[in-house]
Amino acid sequence: MKISASFLSSENVPETLVKLNDTDVDFIHVDVLDGKFVPKIKTMPFRQMKHIYEYTDKRLDVHLMVENPKKYISKFATLNTEYITIHEEIEDVEEALSLIHSYGIKAGLSLKLETPVEAVVPYLADLDLILIMAVEPGRGGQQFEKEAIEKVNELKKVLKKYHAKAVISVDGGITEEVSKKLGKADILVSGSFITEEDDFQKQIDALRK
Secondary structure, three states: OEEEEEOOOOOOHHHHHHHHHOOOOOEEEEEEEOOOOOOOOOOOOHHHHOOHHHOOOOEEEEEEEOOOOHHHHHHHOOOOEEEEEEEOOOOOHHHHHHHHHHOOOEEEEEEOOOOOHHHHHHHHHHOOEEEEEOOOOOOOOOOOOOHHHHHHHHHHHHHHHOOOOOEEEEEOOOOHHHHOOOOOOOEEEEOHHHHOOOOHHHHHHHHHO
């Protein structure tokens, strides 16, 4: 099980990034919001984000919760980015996925809680990652919605049926207890469960059990 640590809920971002860099966490999860696709919350502006390498050499897992991802993709392609994930609910999904791949970056597609798993089928050939939202995107600290567990199970069957290569990631309300119910997922995205405790590595280890 790989872990992607979200840090934007932390008040002291540089210190948090340095502490995460000293763990074996697999990715740093970056949420990007435009205030249109989902309500705007406080996030690190790109003018600061482009200096993230000063604090960590972890690969980035970028989640674009925006209506028009194309103007953000080129920016984050300049960073140490492993994945850029867009939402199925936007327009021009195929064009955005193609743009991500043009930079040599892995492309992901995210599904809101109400979006059915079958919505990913037209894009499977172009996907490296599928992100299941277990909360409503745009607000931190929400409780995990248990229907996400069934969506992961359904998605696993869909991927097998179509011989698709995408990995499954789950984001929202991830805790040690929740992680035990998500054994079929490949990546868990967790924020406050990790960063609100002193020992980040202990929390990361707990998620992997």
